[in-house]
Amino acid sequence: xxxxxxxxxxxxxxxxxxxxxxxxxxxxxxxxxxxxxxxxxxxxxxxxxxxxxxxxxxxxxxxxxxxxxxxxxxxxxxxxxxxxxxxxxxxxxxxxxxxxxxxxxxxxxxxxxxxxxxxxxxxxxxxxxxxxxxxxxxxxxxxxxxxxxxxxxxxxxxxxxxxxxxxxxxxxxxxxxxxxxxxxxxxxxxxxxxxxxxxxxxxxxxxxxxxxxxxxxxxxxxxxxxxxxxxxxxxxxxxxxxxxxxxxxxxxxxxxxxxxxxxxxxxxxxxxxxxxxxxxxxxxxxxxxxxxxxxxxxxxxxxxxxxxxxxxxxxxxxxxxxxxxxxxxxxxxxxxxxxxxxxxxxxxxxxxxxxxxxxxxxxxxxxxxxxxxxxxxxxxxxxxxxxxxxxxx
Amino acid sequence: xxxxxxxxxxxxxxxxxxxxxxxxxxxxxxxxxxxxxxxxxxxxxxxxxxxxxxxxxxxxxxxxxxxxxxxxxxxxxxxxxxxxxxxxxxxxxxxxxxxxxxxxxxxxxxxxxxxxxxxxxxxxxxxxxxxxxxxxxxxxxxxxxxxxxxxxxxxxxxxxxxxxxxxxxxxxxxxxxxxxxxxxxxxxxxxxxxxxxxxxxxxxxxxxxxxxxxxxxxxxxxxxxxxxxxxxxxxxxxxxxxxxxxxxxxxxxxxxxxxxxxxxxxxxxxxxxxxxxxxxxxxxxxxxxxxxxxxxxxxxxxxxxxxxxxxxxxxxxxxxxxxxxxxxxxxxxxxxxxxxxxxxxxxxxxxxxxxxxxxxxxxxxxxxxxxxxxxxxxxxxxxxxxxxxxxxxxxxxxxxxxxxxxxxxxxxxxxxxxxxxxxxxxxxxxxxxxxxxxxxxxxxxxxxxxxxxxxxxxxxxxxxxxxxxxxxxxxxxxxxxxxxxxxxxxxxxxxxxxxxxxxxxxxxxxxxxxxxxxxxxxxxxxxxxxxxxxxxxxxxxxxxxxxxxxxxxxxxxxxxxxxxxxxxxxxxxxxxxxxxxxxx
Numbered sequence: 007x008x009x010x011x012x013x014x015x016x017x018x019x020x021x022x023x024x025x026x027x028x029x030x031x032x033x034x035x036x037x038x039x040x041x042x043x044x045x046x047x048x049x050x051x052x053x054x055x056x057x058x059x060x061x062x063x064x065x066x067x068x069x070x071x072x073x074x075x076x077x078x079x080x081x082x083x084x085x086x087x088x089x090x091x092x093x094x095x096x097x098x099x100x101x102x103x104x105x106x107x108x109x110x111x112x113x114x115x116x117x118x119x120x121x122x123x124x125x126x127x128x129x130x131x132x133x134x135x136x137x138x139x140x141x142x143x144x145x146x147x148x149x150x151x152x153x154x155x156x157x158x159x160x161x162x163x164x165x166x167x168x169x170x171x172x173x174x175x176x177x178x179x180x181x182x183x184x185x186x187x188x189x190x191x192x193x194x195x196x197x198x199x200x201x202x203x204x205x206x207x208x209x210x211x212x213x214x215x216x217x218x219x220x221x222x223x224x225x226x227x228x229x230x231x232x233x234x235x236x237x238x239x240x241x242x243x244x245x246x247x248x249x250x251x252x253x254x255x256x257x258x259x260x261x262x263x264x265x266x267x268x269x270x271x272x273x274x275x276x277x278x279x280x281x282x283x284x285x286x287x288x289x290x291x292x293x294x295x296x297x298x299x300x301x302x303x304x305x306x307x308x309x310x311x312x313x314x315x316x317x318x319x320x321x322x323x324x325x326x327x328x329x330x331x332x333x334x335x336x337x338x339x340x341x342x343x344x345x346x347x348x349x350x351x352x353x354x355x356x357x358x359x360x361x362x363x364x365x366x367x368x369x370x371x372x373x374x375x376x377x378x379x380x381x382x383x384x385x386x387x388x389x390x391x392x393x394x395x396x397x398x399x
Numbered sequence: 400x401x402x403x404x405x406x407x408x409x410x411x412x413x414x415x416x417x418x419x420x421x422x423x424x425x426x427x428x429x430x431x432x433x434x435x436x437x438x439x440x441x442x443x444x445x446x447x448x449x450x451x452x453x454x455x456x457x458x459x460x461x462x463x464x465x466x467x468x469x470x471x472x473x474x475x476x477x478x479x480x481x482x483x484x485x486x487x488x489x490x491x492x493x494x495x496x497x498x499x500x501x502x503x504x505x506x507x508x509x510x511x512x513x514x515x516x517x518x519x520x521x522x523x524x525x526x527x528x529x530x531x532x533x534x535x536x537x538x539x540x541x542x543x544x545x546x547x548x549x550x551x552x553x554x555x556x557x558x559x560x561x562x563x564x565x566x567x568x569x570x571x572x573x574x575x576x577x578x579x580x581x582x583x584x585x586x587x588x589x590x591x592x593x594x595x596x597x598x599x600x601x602x603x604x605x606x607x608x609x610x611x612x613x614x615x616x617x618x619x620x621x622x623x624x625x626x627x628x629x630x631x632x633x634x635x636x637x638x639x640x641x642x643x644x645x646x647x648x649x650x651x652x653x654x655x656x657x658x659x660x661x662x663x664x665x666x667x668x669x670x671x672x673x674x675x676x677x678x679x680x681x682x683x684x685x686x687x688x689x690x691x692x693x694x695x696x697x698x699x700x701x702x703x704x705x706x707x708x709x710x711x712x713x714x715x716x717x718x719x720x721x722x723x724x725x726x727x728x729x730x731x732x733x734x735x736x737x738x739x740x741x742x743x744x745x746x747x748x749x750x751x752x753x754x755x756x757x758x759x760x761x762x763x764x765x766x767x768x769x770x771x772x773x774x775x776x777x778x779x780x781x782x783x784x785x786x787x788x789x790x791x792x793x794x795x796x797x798x799x800x801x802x803x804x805x806x807x808x809x810x811x812x813x814x815x816x817x818x819x820x821x822x823x824x825x826x827x828x829x830x831x832x833x834x835x836x837x838x839x840x841x842x843x844x845x846x847x848x849x850x851x852x853x854x855x856x857x858x859x860x861x862x863x864x865x866x867x868x869x870x871x872x873x874x875x876x877x878x879x880x881x882x883x884x885x886x887x888x889x890x891x892x893x894x895x896x897x898x899x900x901x902x903x904x905x906x907x908x909x910x911x912x913x914x915x916x917x918x919x920x921x922x923x924x925x926x927x928x929x930x931x932x933x934x935x936x937x938x939x940x941x942x943x944x945x946x947x948x949x950x951x952x953x954x955x956x957x958x959x960x961x962x963x964x965x966x967x968x969x970x971x972x973x974x975x976x977x978x979x980x981x982x983x
Contacts, residue, residue, distance in 0.1 A: 016771065
């Protein structure tokens with residue numbers, strides 16, 4: 007049965023960027039020069055062709071979208087200035103918008119004004135909601151008792167609800183993506199968990215995807231920059247990216263430790279603790295790391311340091327801004343907590359901090375943040391394909 | 400052999416750098432023929448055609464007062480004009496030179512028999528000497544020419560040709576079969592590469608034609624008769640109206656045939672032709688042109704959102720029209736840009752076998768792609784199939800070599816069949832002018848590069864799409880080449896023709912009429928004199944084919960340069976046993 011093409015695909019996709027991709031005449035220079043393209047994941051030429059012809063399922067089932075780190079070599083060497091690197095980025099945005107069920111990601115990506123309004127409204131909603139639960143009487147207390155201001159339970163349960171919503175939308179997207187890639191790559195459930203050998207393969211691929219690539223940034227670090235002019239270390243993309251990931255995960259870890267300590271009855275959340283205290287030390291180092299990464303990324307996008315940073319959509323800024331505000335307000339609260347005369351604005355900064363952090367998590371499946379779910383999935387399938395082809399050979 | 404004609408003949412035997420001398424003992428040939436008393440100079444040479452050898456020949460001809468020249472080398476097709484030129488430069492009559500072919504007809508054919516090849520070479524050269532011995536000095540025929548040209552066909556090529564001719568002072572008669580001038584182009588909207596509508600281009604040409612009093616336009620007219628000879632023909636034209644029919648005669652020096660081509664009409668069912676929404680590129684062009692007013696491309700009242708073009712329809716088909724029509728890729732690429740001008744969101748799929756938007760048209764192709772047209776190459780043996788969907792849209796199923804081996808189905812509102820050109824049905828004209836046509840049905844020029852608008856019929860030139868499918872730009876180039884070629888014939892006021900023509904010895908002719916029906920060029924006519932009916936041959940019309948000479952029962956017809964006496968002598972020369980002394 008012949009595949010019916012979607013004649014609207016290219017026009018739709020171009021709402022997410024890739025203004026010049028029609029100039030592509032499929033010469034394949036991009037694929038030849040790409041240090042990451044290989045027989046197990048061939049791109050960008052093939053994926054561009056899917057878009058030109060209108061093969062939506064093939065496009066959304068292309069793990070190749072996510073095996074690209076947008077170094078820009080392909081765009082530099084494109085004879086028709088079709089900017090294949092930017093196409094890959096636009097296709098990822100399109101994929102994020104297509105996998106999630108609500109249409110919110112599409113709005114955030116393609117309608118910057120409405121997107122900004124939504125972002126502000128969501129933060130305002132969280133802030134207002136918490137304010138209605140707040141005890142405004144304690145503002146003049148001699149110490150900043152933040153969790154007397156907004157009760158710990160409110161933050162806790164709101165966080166649970168937000169995480170659950172995020173998880174639902176995220177899982178929906180991941181399932182759609184897994185099915186699409188599985189169909190295109192011919193990977194079945196039996197292939198992955200049907201036997202001992204299959205399990206072994208699968209777990210190996212999970213380790214490759216999460217351990218070596220996501221946490222270790224191996225290909226980003228070793229392969230992607232092969233032919234690039236060497237950037238100064240402080241702004242090398244893989245390093246900045248790694249610092250951001252590790253910073254984020256570190257903060258997440260610190261929060262878990264803090265929560266664990268409370269469960270164990272060792273320390274209540276919100277109790278002032280010295281700087282060397284494990285959860286606080288980790289949080290501070292991770293926060294600095296995250297702030298460094300996000301700030302450099304934002305400057306890079308602002309200054310258009312690389313081809314990858316040359317074209318930013320509203321949703322990209324939204325993600326970075328939410329991260330940055332969360333981190334920055336966190337440090338401001340930190341400072342406020344240890345000032346001798348606790349300032350009353352500390353409470354308001356805290357309110358902003360929590361509201362933005364909630365929004366960041368809630369928006370995960372709908373912003374650029376979604377790559378944190380989808381890229382590991384794609385890298386898993388890539389590792390699987392590589393294992394299968396090595397086994398086949 | 401005639402001893403009475405004591406001649407002074409020079410014979411040159413060529414080694415051809417080994418091509419001949421590796422198999423033929425050229426020294427032995429020279430020795431054998433040097434015994435002939437009429438051979439004053441007998442030489443072998445490494446390359447007869449070399450510049451130095453040519454100078455040596457001229458010196459010999461002048462120093463030895465030669466009155467005949469024999470060059471034994473390669474085929475006369477290669478160097479007849481070379482050595483006629485050598486003769487002329489040495490003040491020797493060019494028709495006193497004979498070319499003997501001892502390469503293609505001897506050394507190359509008998510590489511296994513060196514002795515036999517040498518014997519054959521001697522015989523061939525002897526025959527050449529014998530023919531030369533009886534040669535008569537001939538002068539080119541000079542015919543007066545009429546400074547007028549008849550242009551057959553009033554399309555874009557014919558009109559531009561007529562204007563060009565009028566501007567260099569040649570009177571023109573345009574003969575157009577239809578009621579209106581302008582042909583196909585006159586019906587077209589914007590054309591590549593400059594967007595100017597065909598209608599406007601024709602209107603401009605018509606204004607220019609009208610401004611030139613030396614151009615006569617005949618519409619509803621057909622060329623039905625051609626008599627006379629090169630440079631001075633009598634053309635008969637039949638003018639027809641609904642009630643009347645009139646024959647007129649015009650004296651013209653040359654004809655330019657610019658009858659154009661037809662568009663290929665797909666058969667019912669061919670690639671879905673006949674289904675609502677499947678149109679040819681010509682119909683589509685009209686549709687796009689008409690949509691400019693409303694700004695919306697629509698079909699049957701429904702807005703068109705996607706189009707599929709299927710290329711090479713009726714062209715490049717094994718067993719069918721195998722040629723490429725040259726204009727259609729560029730025309731379609733151009734049409735897609737026009738569609739994009741109307742509405743850039745219309746999706747356009749070009750299903751091609753390779754896009755031949757050559758030369759500067761490549762830029763249009765690039766523009767079309769950059770505006771979002773998708774080009775898909777389908778395999779030669781798997782053309783797209785077209786079906787109508789229940790919602791009246793069309794489903795085009797095709798395999799795109801670039802994307803995947805699986806077929807794809809394109810849901811589109813319109814399918815455009817990119818149809819090429821086919822030769823016009825012009826049998827009467829073809830027969831009348833004896834124009835040669837190729838297997839494809841288009842008229843053939845003598846040589847596609849070197850003599851691109853001349854035909855084997857003297858004074859009849861061809862231009863435009865009648866000689867092969869092409870874009871209007873190239874058709875007009877051909878027309879202007881025909882202008883130059885006509886000028887070359889007509890502007891001197893006379894033309895020189897090869898004198899190798901047939902003549903009738905009046906006293907021997909019995910007026911039997913055998914020859915009259917033999918001549919393929921209608922050069923022989925009969926007349927009545929005191930002695931009764933006699934045949935005569937128009938030197939200007941005769942092509943020297945020799946067809947009439949053997950049919951004459953009285954041997955009254957001789958072909959100059961190849962007279963009976965010369966041919967008999969040459970045969971005698973061939974059969975003389977080389978070992979023996981020449982028969983005295």
